[in-house]
Amino acid sequence: MVIPLIKRLVLLIMLGGLLYGFILAMNDLELVYNDFGKEYFLLNGLRETGSLNLVTGIYLDYRLFDSLFEAGILLIAVSGVMWISQHKIQEKNASFMLDKQKTPELFIIFSRLLYPIMLVFGFYVIINGHLSPGGGFQGGAIVATAILILYYIDITKTIDVKLILTIEKILFMALVLIGALSFVTTGHPFTNFIRQPEYQAIYLMTLNVLIGVKVALGLTAIFTAFLKEGR
Amino acid sequence: MNPILTFIIILIGFYGLATSKNIIKSVFCVTIMETGIILLFLNLGNLEGGMIPILDRLGIAIVDPIPQALMITTIVIGSTITSLALMLCIKIFHHFGSIEWKVVLKREDKS
Numbered sequence: 001m002v003i004p005l006i007k008r009l010v011l012l013i014m015l016g017g018l019l020y021g022f023i024l025a026m027n028d029l030e031l032v033y034n035d036f037g038k039e040y041f042l043l044n045g046l047r048e049t050g051s052l053n054l055v056t057g058i059y060l061d062y063r064l065f066d067s068l069f070e071a072g073i074l075l076i077a078v079s080g081v082m083w084i085s086q087h088k089i090q091e092k093n094a095s096f097m098l099d100k101q102k103t104p105e106l107f108i109i110f111s112r113l114l115y116p117i118m119l120v121f122g123f124y125v126i127i128n129g130h131l132s133p134g135g136g137f138q139g140g141a142i143v144a145t146a147i148l149i150l151y152y153i154d155i156t157k158t159i160d161v162k163l164i165l166t167i168e169k170i171l172f173m174a175l176v177l178i179g180a181l182s183f184v185t186t187g188h189p190f191t192n193f194i195r196q197p198e199y200q201a202i203y204l205m206t207l208n209v210l211i212g213v214k215v216a217l218g219l220t221a222i223f224t225a226f227l228k229e230g231r
Numbered sequence: 232m233n234p235i236l237t238f239i240i241i242l243i244g245f246y247g248l249a250t251s252k253n254i255i256k257s258v259f260c261v262t263i264m265e266t267g268i269i270l271l272f273l274n275l276g277n278l279e280g281g282m283i284p285i286l287d288r289l290g291i292a293i294v295d296p297i298p299q300a301l302m303i304t305t306i307v308i309g310s311t312i313t314s315l316a317l318m319l320c321i322k323i324f325h326h327f328g329s330i331e332w333k334v335v336l337k338r339e340d341k342s
Contacts, residue, residue: 011249015242022238033275038295045296046286054284054296059303070304077311084318133283137303215307222314229321 049192050200051130059135060207064179064190071214075172078218082161085225103152111152118146126212130204139208140215147220151227164221171214178207234274240267254323254330258316265309272298272305 025032041054049057059067126139150157182193192203244264251257276295282288284296320330327335 008250011246015246019235019238019242023235026234035276035295037297038276038293041284041296042286042293052286054286054293055300055303058296058300063300066304070307073308074311077315080315081318084315084322131285131287133285135303137307219310222311225318226314229318 047197049204050197051204053130053132053135056130056135056204056208060204061192064207067211068176068179068190071172071175071211074215074218075168078168078221079165081222081225082165085229108152111149115146115149115153118142118149122146122212122216126208127205129208130201136208136211137215140212141219143212143216144219144223147216148223159220159224161221161224164217168214168217168221171210171217175207175210175214178203178210234271237267237270237274240264240270243267252332254320254332254335255317257332258313258320261316262309262313265305269302269305272302 041058045054045057046052049061051057051061122139122142122145124139125134125142126136129135129139178193179190182191183189185193186195192200194200194203241264244260244262244267247260247263248257251260276298278292278294280292281294282291284293284299286293323335324330327338329335329338
């Protein structure tokens with residue numbers, strides 16, 4: 001009875017020490033953070049990347065190497081979820097979770113109305129990623145949500161998970177190849193491979209569409225794996 | 232918001248991770264820590280009255296775009312980590328019949 005109390009007290013004292021160190025570090029904020037980078041991107045960002053949205057310009061041009069590994073981590077996580085959730089017994093369908101009797105009719109009708117609007121909005125967010133708020137990752141999540149609504153409309157629909165995983169591998173290879181293409185044209189790997197400022201948006205739109213489709217398929221595959229797991 | 236308040240959120244997640252008895256609660260605490268880290272980074276790049284970093288109007292003050300580009304990475308990776316951990320939780324429940332840390336560790340020693 002006493003020993004857990006002492007353990008918690010020691011833990012609280014250690015966390016208080018961490019907080020004290022953080023407050024000391026926050027006193028000289030100039031050592032932790034400065035806005036030289038912001039000034040540089042404000043002056044040169046549009047000229048060097050051709051993207052009005054500076055966040056898209058950073059994660060598709062200056063830090064493309066980082067984004068490639070992020071897409072790779074998504075691919076690894078999807079294959080990991082698939083591998084952990086594999087079954088010895090063959091499941092026939094995922095209809096036990098979404099019972100047609102329990103789902104209200106109003107919900108199904110409104111899902112039918114909402115589904116195409118969400119799909120179009122997701123593609124709008126993906127394609128306009130370099131002009132307005134949005135991009136491949138956010139739009140891909142919206143498209144995945146629109147695909148998941150299909151489960152409410154028609155339960156008998158099945159998704160081939162192996163095919164989704166194959167498509168994702170091909171998309172990842174395409175991402176790496178397009179990123180490495182700039183080594184031929186400009187001499188620096190993993191930047192924009194188009195030199196002319198008027199046509200640089202083509203590169204940004206292509207990469208945004210590839211990343212968006214990849215994120216949407218990955219989230220759909222994870223949802224399907226969880227749906228098969230419930231019993 | 233103050234950066235110190237966001238650091239307190241991270242510490243709350245750390246405390247829960249050290250003291251929770253349920254595996255699902257541990258996964259929630261990892262998510263809480265991740266939320267605190269996202270808020271901390273966005274606070275560091277914040278500017279009072281700044282606009283979003285989109286250059287469609289001239290002469291506006293913008294917030295820092297670098298923490299936002301970093302945090303997109305964190306959000307996507309956090310969702311994948313949560314899904315992997317929850318799938319492992321389901322497998323642990325099917326194998327050991329419980330998701331309490333103590334019961335699982337005891338049954339693992341026996342087998």
